[in-house]
Amino acid sequence: GEQVEQLPSILRVQEGSSASINCTYENSASNYFPWYKQEPGENPKLIIDIRSNMERKQTQGLIVLLDKKAKRFSLHITDTQPGDSAMYFCAASEGGLSGKLTFGEGTQVTVIS
Amino acid sequence: GALVYQYPRRTICKSGTSMRMECQAVGFQATSVAWYRQSPQKTFELIALSTVNSAIKYEQNFTQEKFPISHPNLSFSSMTVLNAYLEDRGLYLCGAREGGDEQYFGPGTRLTVL
Helix, strand or coil: CCEEEECCCCEEECCCCCEEEEEEEEECCCCCEEEEECCCCCCCCEEEEECCCEEEECCCCEEEEEECCEEEEEEEEECCCCHEEEEEEEEECCCCCCCCEEEEEEEEEEECC | EEEEEECCCEEEEECCCCCEEEEEEEEECEEEEEEECCCCCCCCEEEEEEEECCCCEEEECCCCCCCEEEECCEEEEEECCCCCCCCHHHHEEEEEEECCCCEEEEEEEEEEEE
C-alpha cells in the first residue's frame, strides 16, 4: 500500500516568515494530494489540495508544489501568523471513491510572535 | 456547503463493552465513507472504506468482527467498537466523499476506555 513520510515533525517559525513542510510518497498511482490543518480538539480541515496534473497551486497564503518524478510534495505557508499554529497533515490518494487517503505523521507548526 | 456531523462527540466506556458512533452527511451525498482512528500522538489510521453498492473494505489490523460498519444510505453511516480495550482509545473520524476526491471530515468521536 501507500506510505507517506512527512517532515519535519515539529516546526517553529517567527511570525511573518514562511513555513515549509515536505512529504514523500511511494505509490506512483497516487494522483491526489490534500493538506489538512487540525487545531487542538478539532477535526482536520482541508486547506488546500493538488492533483497530479498540476505542479503548483496557490491560495490565500498557501502554496503547494508537486514533483511527480521525485514523488514529493510540499506545503509552504507564507507570511505566517499566530493563527497558523496547528498540526498539519499531508495525504496521498489514488483518487476517486475507492481511493483511500494515506496520511503523513503530521507536523506541529508553532508561530512565535 | 458540505457538512459532516458525528455523535457522540465524546464517550467513555468500560473495558470489554461496546460503543456505537454515528456519522451524518448534510448538504451532499456521502457515496463513500471512510472511518479513521487517530490514536494519541499519532496520525490517522484508516479502519475501513465503505462505498455505496460495494462491499466494505477493511484495512489490515482492522476487522468487521471488531468494527462493524453500516452505510445504509447516502447520508448516514455508523460504526461500533466491540469489546473496547485500552488500545482502542482515540479520536474516531468519519470522512465522507460525494463523487470527487475531496474528503470532508466530521468533528470525531473521542473514545475513552476505562
